[in-house]
Amino acid sequence: MSVEVHPTAIVAKGAELGDGVSVGPFCVIGAKVRIGAGTRLHSHVVVEGSTELGRNNQVYPFAVLGGPPQHTAYKGEDTRLVIGDDNLIREHATMNLGTVNGGGVTRVGSNGLYMIESHVGHDCVVGDHVILTKQATLGGHCQLGDYVIVGGLAAVHQFTRVGRHAMIGGLAAVVKDVIPYGSVWGNHAHLEGLNLVGLKRRGFSRESINTLRAAYRLLFADEGTFQERLEDTAETYAGSPEVMEIIDFIRADATRPLCLPDREV
Known part of the structure; x- marks a missing residue:
């Protein structure tokens, strides 16, 4: 397949465009940009810096x-932005390069939806199948796992x-x-429970969901210290990969505060 570049678009010498890439009117592509096969830039899109945009993305x-x-x-250091495949990046969305102190790379996964005016x-480091809805904002150095949804006008510190x-x-x-698997809301956000709707939509079994709910109640109960409840939950539900994912997540970085419920669960 050939590359289609509109006559009004500007593609700098050195940019690499894969097979079937479509560059619409008034787009600007920098010299260090690499765009994977089948990606379409609709119009007025700017791709600059050392940016790698994967295959079959749609950018509005x-x-x-x-x-x-x-x-x-x-x-002005030569840092990078790496975006995966099959993303839908809507109008006025922005994704920034990394910084030297932060490792030098901003990474966005595949199969995501980044709605109007969302910001990375x-x-x-953003996983796969992530949805940032209208004007959702990620501050620097955030880490989002797969299938995370960030609601409109929400901000992640x-x-x-x-x-x-x-x-x-x-x-x-x-x-x-x-x-x-958590569900949070509020200013500042508190843990409201589990993301039950998302779990059901993604095919988690009733047994897995019930196990998560029981573990959640134990982990965030009033009795004992949080560390004691954490160890009790890990021991009681050691056979549940979903529960142990929560336990491992909490243990992975003890320096960060954790969203907690604001009332008895």
Whole structure:
């Protein structure tokens, strides 16, 4: 398949475009950009910096991919943005390059939906099948697992981790880590329960969901210390990979505060 570049588009010398790439009117592509086969830039899209955009992505007008980090320490270093395959990146969405201090790479997975004016900050690591809805914002260094959904106008504070299959409600301000399968909302966000709707949609068995609910009640009960409940939950549900994913997530970074329920579960 041939590459289609509209006459009004500007593609810098050195840019690499794969088979079947379509570059629409008034797009601007920088010299260090690599775009995978089958990707379509609809119009007025800017792809700059050392940006790698995978296969079969759809990028809509006025999205800016690979813009410089919004960080005062950035001095023009050659850092990167790496985006996977089959993403839908809607109007005015922005994804920034990494910073040297943050490892130098912002990574976005595949099969995601990034709605209008959503933002992925520098040095973020975003998994597959993630949805950022309208104006959802990720600060720098955030980590989002697979299948995370971030509601409209929600903001995730820099360095925050959000586990797989978690749901962040609209307008939430998330300043603490969110466990896998959790559902949070509020300003500042608190843990509202498990993302039961998402679990059912993704085919988790009734047994797995019931086990998660029982483990959740034990982990966030009032009795004992949190560390004691964590160990009890790990021992009681050692045979559940979903529960142990939550336990491993919590143990992985003891320096970060954790989103907790604001009432008895």
